[in-house]
Amino acid sequence: MFEKNIIDGIESGILVPFHYQGIKDETVDYRELPWRNGKFDPQQLMNLFATQKRAKHVFGHWKTHKQQRTLAFCVSKAHADFMAQWFSARGIKAVSVHSCSEVRRGEALSQLKSGEIEVIFSVDLFNEGTDLPSIDTILILRPTESKILFLQQLGRGLRTSAETNKTFVSVIDFIGNHISFLNRPMALLQAANANEAIKRLNNPEIDSKCLINIDPELVDFWQQLKLDYTKADQQYQLLKDDLGHRPTATEFYHSGYVWSKMTKQNGSWFELVLTQEREDKTLLALTPYLPFLSRGVEKATMTKCFKAILLEAFIELDGLNYPPTIEAVCIKSWQVFKRYPKLWTQDVKTDLQLIDADSPKWRKYWLDNPITFLCKQDKSDTQSWFVVQENRLHANVDVKVDDIEVMSTAMSELSELLLARYSQRQSASTLTPISKTVQSNVVTLPIEVSRDEQASLSYYPDLKIACGHFKTGTDDNSETLTLNSTFSKLDPSIFFIAPASGDSMNSGKNPIENGDLLLLERITAINAGSITGKIMAIEIRDDAGDNQYLLRKVSKLTNGQYQLNAHNPEYTPILANDSMQTFARLKQVLNGSDFIK
Structure with a gap:
């Protein structure tokens, strides 16, 4: 410096x-x-x-x-x-x-x-x-x-x-x-x-x-002066003053500001940027494309790096000007991926790591996974943001010719952000199978530590801890909920709140109903402890690289295997395997009196 x-x-x-x-x-x-x-x-x-x-x-x-x-x-x-x-x-x-x-x-x-x-x-x-x-x-x-x-x-x-x-x-x-x-x-x-x-x-x-x-x-x-560092616009300007230029999304992310708080206040990264750079006519050209940049790129659900790699390949192929063929996208994605050897080794299946960029096997893998899922319409969206038409990958947005350069630059900035977030998340976590009994969390939740006497914990409405079968969830969105003084000693860096989803745990002494808010304790190497007899949130990754979660009570069989049991007898037990990791320990189901309105 x-x-x-x-x-x-x-x-x-x-x-x-x-x-x-x-x-x-x-x-x-x-x-x-x-x-x-x-x-x-x-x-x-x-x-x-x-x-x-x-x-x-x-x-x-x-x-x-x-x-x-x-x-x-x-x-x-x-x-x-x-x-x-x-x-x-x-x-x-x-x-x-x-x-x-x-x-x-x-x-x-x-x-x-x-x-x-x-x-x-x-x-x-x-x-x-x-x-x-x-x-x-x-x-x-x-x-x-x-x-x-x-x-x-x-x-x-x-x-x-x-x-x-x-x-x-x-x-x-x-x-x-x-x-x-x-x-x-x-x-x-x-x-x-x-x-x-x-x-x-x-x-x-x-x-x-x-x-x-x-x-x-x-x-x-x-x-x-009352300096309010909870405001993203003030953090943006202070960071801009510090850097001497407009901060990029990645620079803002690494500044320590909680990203979910920024999106809650402003909607998305470029919505914040445009409020702070009102005289920049080039950036103002992004205004009609903000929904695409936000929903289609910045908030793309991603627990493997595939979508970020794919977006980077699309941009390098000048995809907004000339929608590339699927073959070109697959080859370019392979080339982009190889620039990140650590991510390549970590995220690509072992049997695919030695194949060539033009291999039919790679094409099928890349098309079936990131391309298909990038083109998938999310329930909260009115359209899919990317589409495959006539064997070409298109951005599902009409971009004026004069705006293509600034749009490509903005997409590149956001794909860099996706990789930065993913890399930091992975460096802070260790994937350890449940069968090893040493636990670790895959997702590093962006939780702020509060010094209040009351417990202010992060609540993740989209995490959806499934009480049924494994269900995809994300930590992209969060808000803060305040519990009463009986919870004041909880460490906000470990404890968080997420909703239950399903009815497999709605029987027994302490039933868990669909929609209940769960107080959960993240599992780390320090607080792993015994899992036998505990109700745990278990995590796996699906073929698309997305995280899925399941809430079950863990028991250990005589042969040393772990079994995941539901309270509802209609759900059969599941044997744990090496693809499953313990994510969090259930502490209790919260009710209305636990919260401060």
């Missing part, structure tokens, strides 16, 4: 320390300025920045904290020209440098180095690139859109200089009363999020040779 390089460089002596002064930008009320897509309106900033009042405010603090050679960052060419003229009128040798300025970049740097001028007011030209060792003062007069840009500006003068023998760089930064300026302390303190940065401002130390001094009024302002 860039932040770490700065601190390492200072500690190793490659870079000089910095003394950072966070000055309240008291002449501008940023809360009254429009802030869209992570930026302030540049013209309105210019109108407020190029004023006598603000220039005087800047000048006073600059005189207090400056050294000999200053590089200043301005919001526009007009702003840079104004500030250079204002300083020059007060006897300070200053120039503005930008794409239209009379003084060119190289000439200005030479004059600054020799002492002919004292300040360069710049626009963009010095944000990144060559280090400027002679500079010993950085003056930041504008908001920055990201931590990366801020650190680039900070870093311009940190290189050691044998000629000037500077001992530190003075950084004079004008900070406004707006949440966006939190990227400053986040960057300086290498904080993971804004809340962590705010807490550390009480003791803002990073290196003994560096100084961080921020106006107490700014600290108070930030501490009074």
Whole structure:
């Protein structure tokens, strides 16, 4: 990370320390300025920045904290020209440098180095690139859109200089009363999020040779902000500020935000993106295709990686422009799959791993499984999202020619997400047959840990723990249910709630009825314990790679085999085999009084 390089460089002596002064930008009320897509309106900033009042405010603090050679960052060419003229009128040798300025970049740097001028007011030209060792003062007069840009500006003068023998760089930064300026302390303190940065401002130390001094009024302002990290749009903007670009779906997924919470708030990934990128005309072209991107791609049920591989192959074949033949899809899918050797070994049947891409056996396997299931209409949809017509795979959506490129890019972004989610899920789980008696869960449920005295547990309405025969279920959707104080000691990372489906367990002392909500304990290597005599949720994978679940009481036979028994005598026992894994242990059936409304 860039932040770490700065601190390492200072500690190793490659870079000089910095003394950072966070000055309240008291002449501008940023809360009254429009802030869209992570930026302030540049013209309105210019109108407020190029004023006598603000220039005087800047000048006073600059005189207090400056050294000999200053590089200043301005919001526009007009702003840079104004500030250079204002300083020059007060006897300070200053120039503005930008794409239209009379003084060119190289000439200005030479004059600054020799002492002919004292300040360069710049626009963009010095944000990144060559280090400027002679500079010993950085003056930041504008908001920055990201931590990366801020650190680039900070870093311009940190290189050691044998000629000037500077001992530190003075950084004079004008900070406004707006949440966006939190990227400053986040960057300086290498904080993971804004809340962590705010807490550390009480003791803002990073290196003994560096100084961080921020106006107490700014600290108070930030501490009074109610930062709600349960909101996906705020997480999106903070991540965008951090990365310096629009986050991809995979970057957002890896940021730690619970994906199911994002979909509950916004519907789908690109619905969130479009609310945050309203001025991006290219992205706005996706609007009529949001149902397809959401239901057909992002929310594709997938517990093997097949559908993601298939989608990637379809995109690489330019499938929206020219629907590919089934033969081409199968061959391309084989080629794409081989780029992921770990997934290939893990998900492809052993007897198929040595066959060629054009093998009829591979074609049949790929057509019968991911292609068939990708084209299958889900009960919640009004249509199938992909179809096979005349031996070609078509996306079942009408895409305008001008929109094909952005649609293909969006589909590629979502197929990457599917693979990322699947890979993380698999790395967090170990498939161990029930017959081995050491248990592990296949699905890693995205559960948030709550510190409330009450138990707030994740509820998965589509998981459907079958009380009958094995039934397909997914953990794609979730919501939070709160139980009363008697459940307060439950660990939300292990316990969750799912509905019963069927009537095989509706007899005996404690019958389980269809639709009952079940309190379940995920099985891990730590809490596996004995399964004999316990009611367990058992998991298998069907030929399409989807997970199926069954609730049964486990008994151990004299020959060492395990048997899965129903409470309802109409259902015959099932012998466990190596394709079955214990997924969760039933703790109890919940009733209305267990919940807090």
